[in-house]
Amino acid sequence: MSEAQDFKYIGQRTIRPDGHDKVTGRANYAADLSLPGMIWGKILRSPHAHALINRIDTSKAEADPNVFAVMTHADIPNQTASGIRNILARDKVFYHGHAVAAVAAVSEAAAERALGLIEVDYSILKPVMNIDDATSNDSPILHDDLFTKGMPEEPKAPSNVASRNELSKGDIEAGFAEAEVVIEREFRTATVHQGYIEPHACTVRYDEDGHSMIWCSTQGHFAVRATTASMLNIEQTKLNVIASEIGGGFGGKLGVYLEPVALVLSKKSGRPVKMQMDRNEVFMASGPGSATRNWVKIGAKKDGTITAMEAKLCYEAGWAPGSSPLGPACMTVFTPYDVDNQYVEGYEVVVNKARCAAYRAPGAPQSEYACEMVINELADELGMDPIDLRLKNVAKEGTQTMYGPKLKAVGLVECLEAARDSAQYKTALKENQGRGVASGFWFNVGGESSVVINMNEDGTGTIVEGSPDIGGSRASMQMMAAEELQMPVEAFSAIIGDTQNLPYSNPTGGSRTTFATGMAVVEAAADVVSQLKERAAATWNITPEQVEWKDGKAFNTKGEGVLTAAEICGSAAKTGGHISGRGNISARGASPSFAVHLADIEVDPDTGKTTVVRYTAIQDAGKAIHPSYVEGQYQGGSAQGIGWALNEEYVYSSDGRLENPGFLDYRIPLASDLPMIETVIVEVPNSFHPFGVRGIGETGIIPPLAACGTAVSNAIGIRMSELPMSPPKILKAIQDAS
Amino acid sequence: MQKTHVTATVNGDVKEFLCDPSDTLLQVLRDELGLTGTKEGCGSGDCGACSVLINDRLVCSCLVLGVEANGEAIETVEGIGEGDKLHVIQEKFLEHAALQCGICTPGLVVSTKALLEENPDPSEEEARYYLAGNLCRCTGYDKIIKAVMDAAKTMREKA
Numbered sequence: 001m002s003e004a005q006d007f008k009y010i011g012q013r014t015i016r017p018d019g020h021d022k023v024t025g026r027a028n029y030a031a032d033l034s035l036p037g038m039i040w041g042k043i044l045r046s047p048h049a050h051a052l053i054n055r056i057d058t059s060k061a062e063a064d065p066n067v068f069a070v071m072t073h074a075d076i077p078n079q080t081a082s083g084i085r086n087i088l089a090r091d092k093v094f095y096h097g098h099a100v101a102a103v104a105a106v107s108e109a110a111a112e113r114a115l116g117l118i119e120v121d122y123s124i125l126k127p128v129m130n131i132d133d134a135t136s137n138d139s140p141i142l143h144d145d146l147f148t149k150g151m152p153e154e155p156k157a158p159s160n161v162a163s164r165n166e167l168s169k170g171d172i173e174a175g176f177a178e179a180e181v182v183i184e185r186e187f188r189t190a191t192v193h194q195g196y197i198e199p200h201a202c203t204v205r206y207d208e209d210g211h212s213m214i215w216c217s218t219q220g221h222f223a224v225r226a227t228t229a230s231m232l233n234i235e236q237t238k239l240n241v242i243a244s245e246i247g248g249g250f251g252g253k254l255g256v257y258l259e260p261v262a263l264v265l266s267k268k269s270g271r272p273v274k275m276q277m278d279r280n281e282v283f284m285a286s287g288p289g290s291a292t293r294n295w296v297k298i299g300a301k302k303d304g305t306i307t308a309m310e311a312k313l314c315y316e317a318g319w320a321p322g323s324s325p326l327g328p329a330c331m332t333v334f335t336p337y338d339v340d341n342q343y344v345e346g347y348e349v350v351v352n353k354a355r356c357a358a359y360r361a362p363g364a365p366q367s368e369y370a371c372e373m374v375i376n377e378l379a380d381e382l383g384m385d386p387i388d389l390r391l392k393n394v395a396k397e398g399t400q401t402m403y404g405p406k407l408k409a410v411g412l413v414e415c416l417e418a419a420r421d422s423a424q425y426k427t428a429l430k431e432n433q434g435r436g437v438a439s440g441f442w443f444n445v446g447g448e449s450s451v452v453i454n455m456n457e458d459g460t461g462t463i464v465e466g467s468p469d470i471g472g473s474r475a476s477m478q479m480m481a482a483e484e485l486q487m488p489v490e491a492f493s494a495i496i497g498d499t500q501n502l503p504y505s506n507p508t509g510g511s512r513t514t515f516a517t518g519m520a521v522v523e524a525a526a527d528v529v530s531q532l533k534e535r536a537a538a539t540w541n542i543t544p545e546q547v548e549w550k551d552g553k554a555f556n557t558k559g560e561g562v563l564t565a566a567e568i569c570g571s572a573a574k575t576g577g578h579i580s581g582r583g584n585i586s587a588r589g590a591s592p593s594f595a596v597h598l599a600d601i602e603v604d605p606d607t608g609k610t611t612v613v614r615y616t617a618i619q620d621a622g623k624a625i626h627p628s629y630v631e632g633q634y635q636g637g638s639a640q641g642i643g644w645a646l647n648e649e650y651v652y653s654s655d656g657r658l659e660n661p662g663f664l665d666y667r668i669p670l671a672s673d674l675p676m677i678e679t680v681i682v683e684v685p686n687s688f689h690p691f692g693v694r695g696i697g698e699t700g701i702i703p704p705l706a707a708c709g710t711a712v713s714n715a716i717g718i719r720m721s722e723l724p725m726s727p728p729k730i731l732k733a734i735q736d737a738s
Numbered sequence: 739m740q741k742t743h744v745t746a747t748v749n750g751d752v753k754e755f756l757c758d759p760s761d762t763l764l765q766v767l768r769d770e771l772g773l774t775g776t777k778e779g780c781g782s783g784d785c786g787a788c789s790v791l792i793n794d795r796l797v798c799s800c801l802v803l804g805v806e807a808n809g810e811a812i813e814t815v816e817g818i819g820e821g822d823k824l825h826v827i828q829e830k831f832l833e834h835a836a837l838q839c840g841i842c843t844p845g846l847v848v849s850t851k852a853l854l855e856e857n858p859d860p861s862e863e864e865a866r867y868y869l870a871g872n873l874c875r876c877t878g879y880d881k882i883i884k885a886v887m888d889a890a891k892t893m894r895e896k897a
Contacts, residue, residue, distance in 0.1 A: 015832050022840030023828035023847055025775015025815035032774040109760065195875045197779040197787055198841040247777070247841025248875050279780040471838040471876060628835035632877055636838060639878030663784035663873060671879040672863075672870040 009482040010691055013628045014489050016475040018245070027245045030201035030217030035272035038203065039068050041258075041265045042111035042275070044101040044118050045285065046093035049127035049352040049656025050140070053091055053100065053120060060117040061103055066110040068269035070118070072101045075264055081231040086320060086355050087260055093122070094142060094319030095354050096657045097284025099257075104265040104273050127352040127656030131293045131314045134160040134349045142350045146321055162321035165330050165346035167402045175308025175341025179299025183378050186295040187370040189705070189723040190649035191316070193287040194359050195640070195668045198247020200286055201276035202259050206266040210234070214241045214259050219249045219468055220507020224259055225499045231260040232267075241499045243468040250640070251358030252287045254507050283661035288650060289359035290315040290324045294370040296333075304384050306339045306393045313346040313367050320355040324348045325363030328443075331403040332702075333367040336390070336412060336439040336594065337375075338399040352656050358509065361442045361698035365641060365705050369723070372438040372706030377719065386437050386710075387420045387596075395441075395594075403443075411620025411684035412439065412594035418680045419596040424616045433602045433613060436710030440595040440619075440702030444695035445510030446587035450503040451520035453481060453492075453528050455579040459566030461485070461528065463494040466505025467517040471636075471697065472629040476514045477521045479625050480691065484525035487552035487565060503584050511695025514625055515686075516587035522690045523583030535575040536563045589688020593696050595619035597638065597703035601711035608731030610646050610712060616678040617703075622686040622694030630696055635677040637700020643669045644701070645708035649724050746807040748773070749817025757804035764788045766804035767814060775815040775844045779873065786872035789845035789852075790814050796852035798871075815844035818851060826896070827851055827889045834885035838876035846872045850886050858894055862887060 021027035058070045073088040084090075089098045101118050105111035128134045128142060139160060147155045150164040176182060202216035212234060218224050221243040229239050246253060258275045266273040277286070292315050299308040311333050317324040330346045379386040394416065399407045419425060419437060429435055452464045463477050474494035482489040506512065533547040536554035540547070540561055548555040554563040572578045600614040617634040624630040647667055651659045660666045685692030705723060713720045718733050741756040748771060755770045764781075767773045767790070776799055779787035783798040790799045791813040818825045827850045830836070837843045846869065853860060853868045860868065865886050866879070874882060 013835070016835070018840070019832040019837070020824070022837055022843050023815075023824065023831050024819055025773070025844045027840055028774065029777065029841060031778065032768075034769070109758070196839070196841075197785055197873055197875055198777070198839070199779070245841075246839060247779075248839045250875070276778075279782065279784075472835065626835075628881070629838070632835055632838055632881060635878035635880045636876045640875070662782055663780050664782065668873060668875060669878075670870040670873065671866040671883065674866075674879055676862075676883070677878050677880045 005691065007483060008486065009479050009489055010623065010625050011627060013626065014475055014479060016472045017478055017494050018469065018474055029198055029245045029247050031276045033203040033215045033244065034274065035203060035205060038272040038274055039104045039106055039269060040108040040111045041102055041104045041262050041273045042108065042115055043099045043261065044115045045281065046089065046096060046098040046100055048093060048122055048124050049096045050125040051093050051122040052125065053089060053093060054123060055121040056101055057119040058101060061114045064114050064117060066106045067103055067114045068271060069104040069265045070101065071261065071264050071268065076231055076260065077233045078231050083227065084231060087231065095352050097281065097354060099285065102261045102265060104269050128160060129351055129652055129656050130291065131316060131349050134351050142319060142352065143321065146350065160350050162317055162348040162350055163326065165326055167330050168343040169400060169402050170341035172308055172310055172341050172343040176299045178301065178307040180302045181378065181381055182297065182299040183374050183381060184295065184297035185374055185721055186293065187373060187721045189292045189366045189369065191291040191353060192289045192359065192644050192648045193283055193666060194250035194252035196248025196250060196252060199277040199279060199282045200257050202262050203272060203274045204259065204262040204266050205272040206263055211238045212263055214239065214263065215244055216241065216259055217244050217246045217253060219246065219253045219470070219509055221468065221499055222466065222504050223254065223507050224256055227256040228260045228263060232263055243496050246468050246470050249470050250360045251362055251509060254509055255357050257286060279663065280661040283666060284658050285354055287357050288318065288354055290317065290356050290366065292366040294367055296370040296374045298374045298378055300378055300382065302382065304382055304389050304392045306337060308341040309334045309337060309339050311344040311367065311370065313344065315346065315348050315363065316351050316353065316356065317348050318353045318356040319350055321350055323356045325358065329363030329367040331443065332364040332441050333371050335401055335441040336395050337393045338395045339393055342402045344402065360637065360640065360701040364442055365644065365702045368440055368702050369705035369709065373709050376436065376706065376710045387416050390439060391416050408591055408687065409684055410592055410594055411682045414682045414684060415594055415596040415618045415620060418618045418682060419598055422598060422616050422680065424598050424600065424614050424678065429600060432605060432715055433600055434711040434714030436599045436707040436714065438597055438703040438706035438710065440699050441592060442511065442699040442702065443592050444515065444590040445512045446516045446590040447506035447512055448504055448586045449517040449520040450505045451517060451524045451583040452502065453524045453581040455528060455569045457570055459564060459569045460491045463492055463521060464497040464501060465494065465517050465521065466497055466502045467508045467513045468496055470508055471633060472626065473513045475629065476518060476625040480518050480521045481525045483691065484522050485529060485552060486550060511593065511697040512590060515590050515689060515693050515695045518693055519587050519689060520583035520585045523585060524581040527581030527583065528579060531579045531581065532565060532568050535568045535572065538575050539563065589686065591622065591686040591688060591694050593620050593694045593699045595699045595703055597707045599704065599707035599711040601708060601715055603712060603715040603730060605734060608727035608734065610725065610730065612642060612675055615675055616680065617700055618680040618682060619696060619699055620682040620684050620694060621696045622689065623683055623692035624681050625691065625693060627681060630681055631679040633697050634679045634700045638677050638704055639669050639674060641701045641704025642674065642708060645705045645723055645725060647724050647726055742805050744805055744808045746809065747811040749813060759805055761804040762800050763802040763804050763807055764799040767799060773814050773816050777841055777844060779841065786849060787842055787845045789848040789872065791848060791852060794855065796849055815847055818847055826892050830885040830889040830892065834881045834888065836877065836881040836885035842872060842874045846882060850889065854890050854893055858890060860890060
């Protein structure tokens with residue numbers, strides 16, 4: 001597909017199929033399932049950021065008559081399963097909030113009380129809380145078996161640097177030799193959280209015959225099954241994972257925290273177990289996105305031709321090596337620019353913080369923030385409009401990326417032109433206001449998706465898909481099935497199947513669902529069409545090729561006759577049994593989505609308070625299946641990025657305790673903090689998708705960091721280089737400069 | 739600990755339940771009465787996902803004790819609609835695609851009802867400040883505010 005297509009259903013703004021349940025409170029989320037005889041599990045968490053566990057005494061808790069089961073790390077059946085030291089600590093705790101033991105008791109309050117009966121003897125170690133400290137010569141070492149991967153020479157001693165990455169193209173030194181203007185700067189970003197409103201929770205039941213059920217909120221229930229089955233040595237066929245409605249994820253619900261613990265507690269107690277993190281636990285033990293220290297250097301000729309781009313990126317992993325998004329950070333940093341000479345070197349560093357989790361376009365916001373800030377400074381230095389500078393060096397079809405592929409048709413030029421032509425860009429700023437523009441790039445992923453469309457006797461269809469729906473994707477699946485079958489959207493319902501209903505599907509992540517699962521829906525719908533044609537052909541005694549499927553009906557091209565889906569499905573018993581279409585795919589061709597954002601911010605010079613006065617988000621969707629939910633992704637990504645830029649950060653005490661694990665002190669944007677967020681949907685079709693779709697969920701969180709960073713810098717006339725730009729930091733910058 | 743017998747009107751029905759003195763109204767609604775439409779996002783009154791009306795007054799049910807409901811009229815998201823019809827606010831949230839994951843939606847629907855009962859013609863700014871206690875991480879609030887303003891307009895026209 002490459003030409004623009006005419007669509008009958010795609011592009012409409014239909015009412016989402018799960019909407020009624022969500023506005024009436026009927027929709028069931030992770031914490032909403034209770035079972036007869038159910039008890040409650042709770043986790044004991046470390047009060048220390050870094051300590052050896054000498055002894056855990058659970059005897060008093062076990063003696064409590066309200067307690068049905070107690071467990072520690074040693075109770076996980078498969079002691080070699082990966083990730084179990086984050087599920088429950090073994091001999092060492094690595095962060096404030098690290099899980100140490102768990103109990104199941106008659107009520108949540110009883111479980112909470114029983115945690116106080118568990119005695120843990122710790123030897124407290126000095127915590128390592130940031131990249132500078134972790135890489136200093138006298139730093140405590142978190143893991144004495146951690147030798148930096150990817151070094152040119154094999155390291156002789158363990159360190160807190162988990163790995164080194166490198167990507168390059170062209171000749172970086174020659175590129176800088178050609179440059180007439182060179183700018184280099186270092187930027188820092190704080191630890192942040194995805195901030196989903198629904199805490200992690202699950203209800204599980206382990207049956208005597210070894211079968212188990214997990215009900216939980218997750219972005220990937222097949223991944224929950226794989227992880228839990230591995231930790232408990234259960235065959236996958238005996239473990240059914242049911243994805244509840246999910247109250248936000250943003251990458252933070254790809255990981256597994258509670259389910260294996262709950263299942264062991266259920267097995268030990270012989271009762272169903274519910275577990276729910278409280279909000280403090282969510283902040284302490286799940287989430288965070290990496291804090292970073294990123295240096296970028298860019299050289300250009302006076303006419304604005306960029307000749308060289310270089311970066312050194314340092315990402316925190318939290319305590320667990322391999323948990324940072326360093327790879328994507330390196331891949332994305334310079335991709336919006338068609339520049340021959342690029343070089344990036346990346347380091348992952350372990351610190352005494354919770355294991356980092358994916359957070360919407362993981363890695364890209366921080367690295368692209370550094371790049372985009374330098375690009376904007378370069379535009380100032382050259383006396384060029386920042387959009388013109390970007391257009392002069394813009395990535396387009398045929399651009400060789402540093403990480404491998406050449407770009408196919410992409411929409412960055414169109415996004416930049418739309419930004420330049422936008423109402424906001426033409427509006428004059430007032431006193432104490434500044435404007436920032438920034439681009440964003442995310443590569444998107446494809447992967448495995450499984451879909452079945454079951455045709456009912458009345459000719460309607462039920463779409464069963466394996467991708468938990470976080471943002472309205474069931475509506476898109478309905479619309480794509482409707483388009484392929486040329487039947488009304490209302491003729492389809494869409495549900496998320498359990499792990500027992502469908503073959504494996506990758507998690508909802510990487511902006512893959514509408515793209516990859518959408519492709520599987522189209523394939524399943526095409527399968528239904530071909531079966532409907534076969535049945536009609538059998539009825540008419542002609543070949544399937546002699547049947548035309550149009551407007552949701554079969555037409556006999558060799559004579560008289562029309563059959564509706566209802567007629568064919570209603571008499572399916574006579575033509576070979578009932579009809580279902582299947583689409584089990586491993587999708588390739590997830591083309592990137594580029595975005596350009598504009599931020600206008602006013603700064604109160606007396607207090608440092610920022611107000612976002614206007615904001616526009618422009619992004620290439622390939623083809624917007626449901627424009628409202630595409631706009632919603634742009635707006636939601638913008639809001640998260642604005643929060644990241646202006647206010648959100650983890651605050652730690654000197655001994656490594658998280659001091660703001662709640663929404664009062666970790667303040668995400670409120671309705672009163674934001675303006676309307678204007679959106680422009682650019683559509684440059686993705687030739688790999690039957691309807692031209694690109695994933696769009698993640699890119700929108702990338703540009704706000706530099707758009708806001710530049711807007712604030714311009715408003716106060718001082719270059720800001722650290723996020724978040726909270727009022728005290730802005731005020732200090734103003735005072736230091738005067 | 740001895741439980742307390744509580745009688746309250748919940749969504750128009752008289753309900754009796756036994757309640758531990760330390761149980762919050764949120765726990766009672768969800769665990770005793772099975773009204774799980776009211777959500778827990780924080781348990782500390784910061785997110786608004788558990789918003790309910792007590793005698794038409796908007797509260798976070800995680801900050802109210804179950805025993806305090808005795809003799810009061812409670813309205814939750816389950817009681818907002820009218821029979822088999824959605825309330826205008828609910829309809830407008832759907833029309834404007836004002837939800838993504840939907841976990842904050844019940845609280846926002848309840849808060850919006852309280853807003854529009856107090857102020858049938860709010861400015862955008864008034865709506866934003868009234869709803870500042872209801873956190874949404876998915877939408878950026880744009881479509882929520884549009885839905886609220888449209889609901890307000892429709893309700894004024896019907897009144």
